[in-house]
Amino acid sequence: MTVNRYALGLLFCCFYVVSYFTNKYVLSVLKFTYPTLFQGWQTFVGGLLLLVSGRLGLVEISRFPRAVVLSWLPGSLLFVGNIYAGSRALSRLPIPMFFTLHNASEVVTHVTSRLTQKEHASWTKLLSVSLLLVSAVSLPLVDPQFDPGGYFWAMIHCLCVGAYRVFQKLPKYSHLSDLEQQCINYIFSVLLLAVAAHPTGDLFGVFEFPFLQSYRFHSGCCASALLGFFLLLTAVKLKNGLPLEHCASWLFLAKILAACLSPFVFDIVVSKSALCCLLVNYAGEGLLVYSEYNVASR
Template identity: 70%
Template structure:
């Protein structure tokens, strides 16, 4: 049962990232307020319908709890917006190498605010993740400063969100995500005009193409199914075991991405990718130990 659930999670994870990368990089739809706004709108709609039909459990959310969660929703918007920008410019293995450095942000926040004691193994793994992220742009043969700046913002938002989620809310994962979706739709809708995405998308060459519409629909549906698979995985397995499946999903996505997308890698950047995966594996092991 756990193997089947983990396999479903990995499948949705891999295909979801590939579809998003296809729309963002191959079709070059680099309008994240619209792309992420569409995804979060469909996610909120499907969560609402699923809750009404009794397929998922979403309780009535108290206003005070929703307001207390808004800082987390703001970090979530920063995460998906900057993540889209970064993923559109960087290869998937590079994106994951940088994304993994969000553990460093979480580590530093907890160290400063909570003074949590960390094992030597966790400290070593976090340093591996940090070293990989620092050295990657130095040796990247196709260095894109914009991609790395957006990745840096994404890293901070993911790391801070992880800590906020751990320390703040008593809401369920689905309730948190429902608030995130609604807040994202509202904020991204209002931001579409000031950022120029609304008018820029009107000149998008693939706007009426089958590839664009099918890719956007698939990305929204897969994002929702990935959310359900993630929540189911967390409810069925201990947190440290969930980390193993997330790690395996990243390894599969990283390993398969060169077969789908063109990636230029040299020995130095390959070492960064492998070092990051090794650091994440050690981090997962340290959580189990």
């Protein structure tokens, strides 16, 4: 059983790293900066595969009434903001910098939970959240590849991710499984991104994209959609098979691997000050995982 858990955790890490690298390749190397189409394609494929898997009995997805779907729409809107802003940010920022801003979403989650649900936190969690906030705020000031647009979209992404986590934990949605939530998110995302493709200019601008007929472009887009779906399945399987604090440890390891391997794949310039910010951020996330272990062991 332990061997199977380690194998599942390592599989999750592999899908996580390769998925981010593939997305980064399409967005930055191929410069496919049409997020409504890119994310629309990913959510369409993910939703289609999820529905087919449910029909075949490979995953368990129950039918939910229309009222449930309508009540979940604010969460789906946050999900769209998450993937759209995340796509814009990832296309401009190196992966380690993107993760540093992404991790700051824990600050949004913590503050929102304190204000709305009166949750109390241990000193270790407060210290970890403080480290995540300080490193995220300091990084733009010392980043030699500073991109104001990238950091702006990373901030929007951070806010949406943090708010989505709080929304997800509301008691009235506890009857929805992770796959059912994601199924609603996919369907809503495809519809919203399809409508937004014309106002954003992506619908017609894509025809000027130089790699449109390239096998590298088609291969990258197909791989990103499939990897995203398999990453979802392994993440849900990991969450259902392990305590949440163990899942957080595997996620932390996956981010470390992606950040450490990314300089070997993509061009990244990191100053000493920026490296300090990254290390402080990793320390903050590691301390956050440790605090969750302490809470679970009580």
